[in-house]
Amino acid sequence: MKSSLLTSYDRDQSYQWNYDHVPERSDAAIPRVAGDWQFCGHPVGSPLGIPAGPLLNGRWCIYYASLGFDVLTYKTVRSGQRDCYAMPNLQPVRCGQLNGKQEHVAPVDTMQGTWAVAFGMPSSAPEVWRRDIEWTRDELADAKVLCVSVVGTMQEGWGIHELAADYAKCAQWAIESGADCIETNFSCPNVNTCDGQLYLDEQQSAIVSEAVKSAIGSCPLIIKVGHFMDTQKIPPFLSAVNQYADAVSMTNSIACKVGTGKSRMMFDSQPRGICGRGIRDASIGQVGEFSKSIRDLESRMQIIGLGGIETATDVKNYLKAGATSCQIASHAMVDPGCGIRIRRELATEKQ
Ligand SMILES: Cc1cc2nc3c(=O)[nH]c(=O)nc-3n(C[C@H](O)[C@H](O)[C@H](O)COP(=O)(O)O)c2cc1C
Secondary structure (H helix, E strand, O other): OOOOHHOOOOOOHHHHHHHHOOOOOOOOOOOOOOOOOEOOOOOOOOOOOOOOOOOOOOOHHHHHOOOOOEEEEEEEEOOEOOOOOHHHHEEEOOOOOOOOOOEEEEEEEOOOOOEOOOOOOOOOOOHHHHHHHHHHHHHHOOOOOOOEEEEEOOOOOHHHHHHHHHHHHHHHHHHHHHEEEEEEEOOOOOOOOOHHHHHOOOOOOOOHHHHHHHOOOOOEEEEEEOOOOOOHHHHHHHHHOOOOOOOOEEEOOEEEEOOOOOOOOHHHHHHHHEEEEHHHHHHHHHHHHHHHHHHHHHOOOEEEEOOOOOOOHHHHHHHHOOOOOEEEEEHHOOOOOOOHHHHHHHHHHOO
16 A cells, blocks of 8 residues: 555644544554564554554544554543644754754745644543543554553642642543553643643652552553753653653653744744654664663663654664654654554564
């Protein structure tokens, strides 16, 4: 099957339009990948998954499951309904490999592998997503893993303990609806409140992780983090969350302003999360740093690697750096057939 025939998210349409217009599941043949793969204790058919983002609802999860992805992460949900930011939500940019020190990146008209992501973590109302997750788990094959990404929503007058309870409430609801794993999003550079960069504060990260873990019991907990500019902060972060988390997922994105100069900045000159090809090298580097620190800590935490994956070689580079699973967002939106292609490449390779 030609990848170009497969439908995907249409960035010229609104979030709601894409929520409502989901492609039919594919009947493409899925190549087998040799090896004993597992995701947070669940046996799976490959190291491939889709992270939080492209799967706006259950029907999107079913669609990508039919395209050879074994771990499906339901897009981040909240304890209350939240609208999407105004368009553009996906702004292609031109850049090389980013390291977090770039002042800004230039917008371009066509996708060249990297884009700025500006959705603001919208969420349907809990009664809607809870019902939908239940439906999704029933529809998905047993061999597929359904992970649900959750985030707390800071309210005026709240402190970290109230925020932690809000995260935990979403996590508990997701488990009750049938989620196999919970992912807590500790990083979202599009949201300019203190819940946006939780991963940079190890004490607050521990408070939220403890609250979520006590709500979900034996269900695996994954913590999603952003880019660490200061790698010295990785060991204290890991020590703080080690007793609660089964895995860490990285890298969410690299925050950067979008524009061509002072007078021509988009998004009110606020940084947005840059995702896709331009964050690949920094993300593989960070997986390597985490892997070293996890070994030093003698921890059993696993690493889910993501950021700029497009090919089987990228997957292998993440695995070599210490990841046990890999996830693809941007490229799977541009080329929904990439999972099948990567599986074929992994399958035909000499073992
Ligand atoms: C359209 C889109 C929406 C996203 N929404 C979320 C989200 O709701 N929660 C989250 O944790 N990450 C979100 N992300 C970030 C991705 O999960 C992933 O970390 C990032 O895109 C890097 O992977 P990539 O380079 O393969 O795109 C989103 C990414 C994209 C492209």
